[in-house]
Structure formats: C-alpha cells, structure tokens
Amino acid sequence: MQMSTERNPENTRFKILKAAFAEMHQHGFQGMRVDQVLSRTGLKKGALYHHFPSKQALGYAVLEELIEKRIRELWIDPLADFDDPLEGIYVLYERIGDVWSDEFFALGCPLNKLAQEMSPIDGGFRERIGRFFRLWQKAVSQALLQGQSRGIVKPEIQPDDCALFVVAAIEGALGMTKILGDKAVYERGKGELKRYLESLRLDIESMTNDSWEEE
Amino acid sequence: MQMSTERNPENTRFKILKAAFAEMHQHGFQGMRVDQVLSRTGLKKGALYHHFPSKQALGYAVLEELIEKRIRELWIDPLADFDDPLEGIYVLYERIGDVWSDEFFALGCPLNKLAQEMSPIDGGFRERIGRFFRLWQKAVSQALLQGQSRGIVKPEIQPDDCALFVVAAIEGALGMTKILGDKAVYERGKGELKRYLESLRLDIESMTNDSWEEE
DNA sequence: CCAATAACAAACCAACTGGTCTGTCTGTGG
DNA sequence: CCACAGACAGACCAGTTGGTTTGTTATTGG
Structure with missing residues (x-):
C-alpha cells in the first residue's frame, strides 16, 4: 500500500x-x-x-523497454492478425498515421534515430538494434511466406528480400516525413507502398489451383 | 607557386x-x-x-560543400542522362553499390544521419536538409514527369508521390544496410526497387497511341 | 519494535569542450 | 624591400558533463 x-x-x-x-x-x-x-x-x-549504473545502461534500457517494445506492439505482433499479409502491412502503416501525433512524426522513428547515431560507435547499441531489425524483418518475411502458402502472395518472390524492402520503405517514409516536416508526406507514401505490395499479389488469372478464403 | x-x-x-x-x-x-x-x-x-567562425558554421559547410554536393553528383545530376527515368533510377542505385566501399555502407548515408540527429534541434540544419531533400525529390519527380510525356511511365501515377517513395526507399535501404552491417542488404534491395519501378511503367498492351523512341 | 537495507537527496569533482586571446610567421602588393 | 594583412600556433579559460561520495529517510524482514 x-x-x-x-x-x-x-x-x-x-x-x-x-x-x-x-x-x-x-x-x-x-x-x-x-x-x-x-x-x-x-x-x-x-x-x-x-x-x-551509467548513462549507457539507461540508454540500453530505454531502447529495450520502451522503443523496441512499442515497435513490436505496433508493427510486429499485429501482423499475425491478418490472413492477408499484404493487407496487414498496409493497414498497420495506415494505423500509425492515425495513432501518432504530428509532434511525434516531427521527431521521427526513435529506433532509426538511435541506429543512425549509435550503430557506428557503440557495440551494445549496434547489436541490440541489429538483432531487433532482424526480428522485425523475419516477422514480415514469415507473414509473406504464409501468404504464399495461402495463395495470396506470388510464389516466385523472395519473402526475405521483400520484407527487407518493406521495413526499409517504412523507415524511409518516416524519415522523409520528419525531414520535410509534414505528416502529409507519410500519407502520400501510403499509396505507393500499396502499389508495391499489390505487385507482390498473386493475380487471379495466373492461378491454376483454386485456394482462397472469403474476401 | x-x-x-x-x-x-x-x-x-x-x-x-x-x-x-x-x-x-x-x-x-x-x-x-x-x-x-x-x-x-x-x-x-x-x-x-x-x-x-564556429563549430556550427563548420557543420553547415560540411553539409553544403561535401555531403549535398556528393549526393547531387551521384543521385540528382545523372538523372538527366537517361531517357527512361525508371531505368535511370535503377542504374544509379546499382552504381552506388559499385562505387561505395563496405566501410562507407557501414557508416550509412551522411545526409540521413545528419537529418535524424540535427533536424529537431537546429533550425539551420533543418532548413538546409529540408531544402535539399525537396530538391532531390523534385529532380526525381521531373524525370518521371518527362517519362510520362515520353510514354514510358503510366500517365495515371502522381510523379511527386512516386519520387517521394523512391527517395524514401533509397534512404531506407541505405539505413537497413548500415544497421544490418552487410552490403548484401543493399544489393538485395535492388530487385525490389526494380519491382516497384516496373509497376510504374506503361505496358505496351494498354497503349492506345504510338509514341516511343528507339529502345 | 528495531536493525538492515533500499531509495533517494545534496554537494562535490575531475575531465572535457568549444571558444578566445595573444603572438608569430609567411606571403604579397606597392 | 618593407609594411601589412592573412594564416596559423599555443596557451588559456569558463562552463558543462557524467559520475561519485556522503548523508538522510522510508520500508521491511525478523
């Protein structure tokens, strides 16, 4: 008490x-x-x-307990809720636009900022950040792989490469939004991300076997 | 003498x-x-x-006289050499992979690093960096626009939005390469960038009028 | 109820950092 | 050839920074 x-x-x-x-x-x-x-x-x-014990330890704690935690909650965990990973990625991107305030967009992605600053000069930060981005990429990759097995995503694409590009595009869009100082920049990236994601979709015509859910 | x-x-x-x-x-x-x-x-x-006169002035000079200059030489100016902007963007991306050393990839894009660090806390940096990214985006946008008038790029796309996405993807790919500490990451982004760029291309079948150069 | 320990406060410190000040040397225009 | 300004060297400084030490108070196990 x-x-x-x-x-x-x-x-x-x-x-x-x-x-x-x-x-x-x-x-x-x-x-x-x-x-x-x-x-x-x-x-x-x-x-x-x-x-x-030190400023450095405080930095590590902020990274792991606040930054990585939040990104996991916003970008990684919810991916499992979608049957269609292409729709999932798009919806998550869209959702961020509604959740984050303008001030937060102006400050950009804290993980990317930390990565840019500390990766070259501190092994502790470098390892943690690298490990987390690999986790993120793997989550997207897994979702795409599952999408392939469900006949949603083209079988010929490399899920790992696509996941890498998706994460890069998200971070890039957040960066551009911060730099240009306008949340609208993020919104404008939405359509282009969708265009890329749809290029990964298995079109109906080229299908030989019949396998889809409801949609 | x-x-x-x-x-x-x-x-x-x-x-x-x-x-x-x-x-x-x-x-x-x-x-x-x-x-x-x-x-x-x-x-x-x-x-x-x-x-x-000061450390700040030195920073501004480095930004304008070294960093922005180099990016202009590598990413902006050469764009005009290509009749096909989609091919141009792709070739420039490819060219960077050959030119930059592994160590340089490990340090990432100096402009993005500076942007992430200084944009929120120094108006001088913020303005210069914002201005330059707008210049870059406009150059890509102009190239795409010209591609449209040449019947290479789909007429229905928004060149401004696509240019934004292209720059974001490039910076994002460089960032991921730095974070994951492997130049191969950059190379793997190449194919996905190409996939996106090709989704902007006007396909032959959907053409009604006949207008192309040689190719 | 009472030590023992956790959870802080307050003063202190050595190292560092950007910047200044004075002086010296070098090249150069007249 | 010589005054004079530009181009630097070297010593110095005040403010800052992460971290420490010592002291004080609250909490808790026995």
Missing part, C-alpha cells in the same frame, strides 16, 4: 525511463543530458544512479 | 572540411570533437577558427 507521493521504486524507475526517452528522441543519446532527464522528473542524481 | 609544405589557405580549409566530415560521419555533429578534427589534420585551434 504505497502512497503516491512517497517512495515507489518501480514508478520512479519508469519515470526516469520516460524522461530519458523524451530527451533521446529529441537530442539523441549523446545529446541527452543526465541533468535534463532529472529536471524533467524532479529527481536527483542519486535516484538515477541508484536505478541505473 | 605554393610549396606543398607551406601555407595554402584553400587546401587547409578543405583539409579541415574533410576531417570534419569523417568525424561527423562517425560520431554525428554533436559527437564530433573539434580537437579530434584538428588532430586528424595536424592543425591547431587557430587554424580552424580562422577559417570557420
């Missing part, structure tokens, strides 16, 4: 994480200042260095 | 620019240390602050 104004270690830790995320999203990991994170939370150095 | 070991202001300035670019490419602008740039060149503080 903890009182809200009194000590609550888990909540304190999470508050630090959120503040650190906000700072990293804006200034990058190197640009993030520990003092700034603290002033956001009202806490002091003692609190931060009690929960995290 | 300057001796190579003696004073040569233009050369000195360029040496600083190149060193600063290398540092920025690896550590980012904020991560770049003035002292490190200097030790790369063998020069001292006096030299740098004689040629550049």
Whole structure:
C-alpha cells in the first residue's frame, strides 16, 4: 500500500525511463543530458544512479523497454492478425498515421534515430538494434511466406528480400516525413507502398489451383 | 607557386572540411570533437577558427560543400542522362553499390544521419536538409514527369508521390544496410526497387497511341 | 519494535569542450 | 624591400558533463 507521493521504486524507475526517452528522441543519446532527464522528473542524481549504473545502461534500457517494445506492439505482433499479409502491412502503416501525433512524426522513428547515431560507435547499441531489425524483418518475411502458402502472395518472390524492402520503405517514409516536416508526406507514401505490395499479389488469372478464403 | 609544405589557405580549409566530415560521419555533429578534427589534420585551434567562425558554421559547410554536393553528383545530376527515368533510377542505385566501399555502407548515408540527429534541434540544419531533400525529390519527380510525356511511365501515377517513395526507399535501404552491417542488404534491395519501378511503367498492351523512341 | 537495507537527496569533482586571446610567421602588393 | 594583412600556433579559460561520495529517510524482514 504505497502512497503516491512517497517512495515507489518501480514508478520512479519508469519515470526516469520516460524522461530519458523524451530527451533521446529529441537530442539523441549523446545529446541527452543526465541533468535534463532529472529536471524533467524532479529527481536527483542519486535516484538515477541508484536505478541505473551509467548513462549507457539507461540508454540500453530505454531502447529495450520502451522503443523496441512499442515497435513490436505496433508493427510486429499485429501482423499475425491478418490472413492477408499484404493487407496487414498496409493497414498497420495506415494505423500509425492515425495513432501518432504530428509532434511525434516531427521527431521521427526513435529506433532509426538511435541506429543512425549509435550503430557506428557503440557495440551494445549496434547489436541490440541489429538483432531487433532482424526480428522485425523475419516477422514480415514469415507473414509473406504464409501468404504464399495461402495463395495470396506470388510464389516466385523472395519473402526475405521483400520484407527487407518493406521495413526499409517504412523507415524511409518516416524519415522523409520528419525531414520535410509534414505528416502529409507519410500519407502520400501510403499509396505507393500499396502499389508495391499489390505487385507482390498473386493475380487471379495466373492461378491454376483454386485456394482462397472469403474476401 | 605554393610549396606543398607551406601555407595554402584553400587546401587547409578543405583539409579541415574533410576531417570534419569523417568525424561527423562517425560520431554525428554533436559527437564530433573539434580537437579530434584538428588532430586528424595536424592543425591547431587557430587554424580552424580562422577559417570557420564556429563549430556550427563548420557543420553547415560540411553539409553544403561535401555531403549535398556528393549526393547531387551521384543521385540528382545523372538523372538527366537517361531517357527512361525508371531505368535511370535503377542504374544509379546499382552504381552506388559499385562505387561505395563496405566501410562507407557501414557508416550509412551522411545526409540521413545528419537529418535524424540535427533536424529537431537546429533550425539551420533543418532548413538546409529540408531544402535539399525537396530538391532531390523534385529532380526525381521531373524525370518521371518527362517519362510520362515520353510514354514510358503510366500517365495515371502522381510523379511527386512516386519520387517521394523512391527517395524514401533509397534512404531506407541505405539505413537497413548500415544497421544490418552487410552490403548484401543493399544489393538485395535492388530487385525490389526494380519491382516497384516496373509497376510504374506503361505496358505496351494498354497503349492506345504510338509514341516511343528507339529502345 | 528495531536493525538492515533500499531509495533517494545534496554537494562535490575531475575531465572535457568549444571558444578566445595573444603572438608569430609567411606571403604579397606597392 | 618593407609594411601589412592573412594564416596559423599555443596557451588559456569558463562552463558543462557524467559520475561519485556522503548523508538522510522510508520500508521491511525478523
């Protein structure tokens, strides 16, 4: 039975994480200042260095517990809900446009930002980010593979390559949106992503066997 | 008649620019240390602050005189050499794979890196980078438009949107290549880019009027 | 109820960082 | 040939930064 104004270690830790995320999203990991994170939370150095051994460890925690978690929830896990992976990818892309605020688009994808900044100079970040992108790619690839076995996706395409391109296109679109400073840029990418996805679809005419669900 | 070991202001300035670019490419602008740039060149503080009023001004100079210049030479200017813009975009993508070294791929696109890092926190960078990406997009868009008038590109597509997607896909592919740490990733994106580009091509069957060059 | 420990606060510090200031040398126009 | 400005060197500095140390308070197991 903890009182809200009194000590609550888990909540304190999470508050630090959120503040650190906000700072990293804006200034990058190197640009993030520990003092700034603290002033956001009202806490002091003692609190931060009690929960995290170093700034680097704090960065890793933000990456794994906030950034990767959110992307998994938004891009990876929901893929399994769709029978048609091509529709699934498109709908997820569309959904992000509704969920994210304009300010969030202006700051861009935090994972990509961290990747661009830290991959070349910190092995810990590089490994974690690389591992996660491989996971993401594999999830898309698996969905496409399943789409092939269901007679939705062309059998001659390479799911791995297509998944790579899809993830690249998503990150690229988010990047362009951030750079050009207009959420409409993201929306305009939607149609082109659809065009690419439809080019992966097995058209009815070229089908020899009959196998589809309802749609 | 300057001796190579003696004073040569233009050369000195360029040496600083190149060193600063290398540092920025690896550590980012904020991560770049003035002292490190200097030790790369063998020069001292006096030299740098004689040629550049501040670290920020040095960053702007690197962006405009090295980064944007190179991208213009590699991605924008050569577009005009192709009668078929779809082939042109593809060939340029292909050409980069041959020109850039593995180490350069590992460091990724310096413009995107700078954009991700500095856009949210520095108006000077934001404006310059935004302006340049608009230039790039417009160049691709113009090429596609010309392709339409030549009966190569489907008349119903929006050149602006497609150009946006092309640039996004290129940057995305470079980003994925950097993150996954394998130049092969870039090569594997080639085929998917081609698939997208071909989806923009006006197929012969659907043509009503006869208008093509040689090919 | 009482140590023992977890959860913080507050002051402090050494290293670093961009930038300045003064001085020196080199090339050059008159 | 010589004054003068451009091109740099080298020492110096104030502010910042991540991290530490010590002290204080709340929480909890026995």
